[in-house]
Structures are given as structure tokens and as C-alpha cells.
Amino acid sequence: MSEDRLVVIGHFSRLINDEMKETLASGLSSTLSFHLQLINSRSKVLRKNNEAIYLRYNVWERVYQLHTATGEKYFEDIQHFDKFLNDSLAFDMGKINKLPFDDKLSIILSYSPERISGSQKSKLNTWLVSEGETNESKPALESESGFSVNLSNLISIFLSKKESQKIFLYKSTPFTIRALSK
Secondary structure, eight states: OOSSEEEEEEOOSOSSOHHHHHHHHTTOOEEEEEEEEEEETTOOEEEEEEEEEEEEEETTTTEEEEEETTEEEEESSHHHHHHHHHHHEEEEEEESTTSOSSSOEEEEEEEEEEOOOHHHHHHHHHHHHHHHTSTTTSOOTTTOOOOOOOHHHHHHHHHSOOOOOOOEEEEOOOBOHHHHHO
């Protein structure tokens, strides 16, 4: 808790699993979605915070990129990237001045790794291979046309129905604002 704001600092283990590491290494982006609720002892929601964290490996610059609503960070290797994510995520739950000072409160955090599904990955690989074999995609000496990308095929892959996502749910032990301010 800062002086006038309630900030939840997350300590996680393995936010980036092996499948997500492979996805990132291939150059595809991944998203970590967090939904936090501050509730009172009667389970009434007092505050909410939804945050998405975008992860990407820039294959050209060979750096891992983390994009949040507040800015970007860059990491040279997956170990430092993973350590930062597991130890340094903070979520602002707003000003404390209108919160009940002595009521028991809890934080409920749900987390979902959103990545492309297996079927989308397969479609993407098939599409990339077939696009790579067309004459349009091969640079020609006489035309210097470069290669074209069929955006409608690419968009349809990502708009197709996703496989079910894993959602992780955590609930803090009850606390009071008075106890936090000491």
C-alpha cells in the first residue's frame, strides 16, 4: 500500500509455462490477463481492476518485450523476463480514502494465459507454409515485388473459436486497511 493507494504486488511461480515459452520463441505474442476484485466480508465487490500484459519476443532485435498500460520493459533472455514477471507485477486498486478502514477485506485474483489455440497454431503454420510457396511471395528480380500477405486468411485464424482456456483463481487472507497502514 502506498500512502493513499492500495497496490497489490503479485508474487507468482511459472507465469510463463513451457508452451508459452515456445510460442514466444516463435515470434508470436502472448497475453496474460489479470482480473482483481477487492471484496468485503459480505462478498460485495468494492473495487475492480482488469489488466492485460502483452509478451513478445522480438526475433530481429533478440529481446523479450513486456507491454503494460504503464509502459514497456525489455529483457535480453527468458530467465530475467520470467523472474521479473513472477516477482514484480503490481496492480493498482485505487485510492484508500473511501474504503472501510476496519472492515475485513480480501483480494480475489483470477489469471488467464491467453494464447493462440492448437488448431489456430496449426492453421497458421499451414497458411505460412502455403503462402511461402506461391510465386507472389518469392521476390522476383524483374519485378522486385517482395511478398504479399493474405490478411483475411490471417485474421480468420485468430477470430476462429478458441480452445478452452485455463483460469487460475486466488483469494487473499482477510485484512483491514488499518492493519496495512501500520
